[in-house]
Amino acid sequence: MSDEPQYNQSYIRAKEQQAAAHRHADGKADSTDRLPPGQTKTSGFPILDLGIRPSLARYPQWILEISGSVRSPAQLTLLQLKQLEGEKITADFHCVTRWSRYDLHWKGIPFQKIIDYAEPSDSAQFVIFHSFDKYTANVPLGELLKPNVIVAYELEANQIPPEHGGPIRMIIPQLYGWKSAKFLTGIEFSEKDKPGFWEVRGYSNRAQPWIEERYSDD
Numbered sequence: 001m002s003d004e005p006q007y008n009q010s011y012i013r014a015k016e017q018q019a020a021a022h023r024h025a026d027g028k029a030d031s032t033d034r035l036p037p038g039q040t041k042t043s044g045f046p047i048l049d050l051g052i053r054p055s056l057a058r059y060p061q062w063i064l065e066i067s068g069s070v071r072s073p074a075q076l077t078l079l080q081l082k083q084l085e086g087e088k089i090t091a092d093f094h095c096v097t098r099w100s101r102y103d104l105h106w107k108g109i110p111f112q113k114i115i116d117y118a119e120p121s122d123s124a125q126f127v128i129f130h131s132f133d134k135y136t137a138n139v140p141l142g143e144l145l146k147p148n149v150i151v152a153y154e155l156e157a158n159q160i161p162p163e164h165g166g167p168i169r170m171i172i173p174q175l176y177g178w179k180s181a182k183f184l185t186g187i188e189f190s191e192k193d194k195p196g197f198w199e200v201r202g203y204s205n206r207a208q209p210w211i212e213e214r215y216s217d218d
């Protein structure tokens with residue numbers, strides 16, 4: 001038996017084909033608009049993931065592991081995480097499948113506070129996010145120092161429902177949505193970059209919507 005979870009394989013195949021078809025085709029258009037190039041505004045909030053979500057019953061026992069090249073590795077309960085003191089943000093969300101949703105309201109821990117808590121070594125220039133569904137996403141540390149990057153635990157003033165990544169998820173508004181790991185179980189500080197779930201399936205390592213970094217070049 002393979003230990004790969006029962007992913008939604010047709011969804012994965014469709015996105016892989018999309019990436020393969022558009023290799024080398026990333027636009028480099030500049031946009032000063034609120035809507036990044038190639039995106040369409042939606043008033044809904046589509047749900048996109050591999051089809052494996054935690055039940056609400058798991059929320060009370062949730063643990064967030066902070067690991068890797070840090071002075072203070074930790075396993076934080078939700079309560080301990082919330083004690084780092086959350087902030088409210090309003091942010092737009094841009095998915096590489098070309099929908100953008102404006103003005104979502106989240107509350108969560110600014111990533112800078114996670115850094116202050118974990119004390120990563122100077123050589124740890126990458127962060128690998130780990131999720132309940134064994135999804136991973138890699139992000140350069142520098143992106144996580146930008147405004148409104150949070151470990152979110154509330155959406156529209158309620159706990160985040162499982163379909164939108166609860167109990168906790170990353171929100172990294174300035175990158176395409178696949179970098180914002182849902183059902184977050186681990187934050188690993190790393191000296192090496194480790195391409196994540198979509199990054200090894202044809203998607204860009206950088207994922208900046210404003211310069212349409214959608215697909216990988218190699």
Ligand SMILES: Nc1nc2c(c(=O)[nH]1)N[C@H]1C(S)=C(S)[C@@H](COP(=O)(O)O)O[C@H]1N2
Nearest residue numbers: 047048049050095131135164177178181182
């Ligand atoms: N753990 C996990 N996180 C994930 C994904 C996933 O499949 N698993 N999908 C990503 C993608 S492709 C997008 S666009 C956003 C979607 O978030 P939403 O379902 O809340 O809209 O979550 C991202 N984070």
Ligand SMILES: [Mo]
Nearest residue numbers: 095096177178
């Ligand atoms: Mo996505």
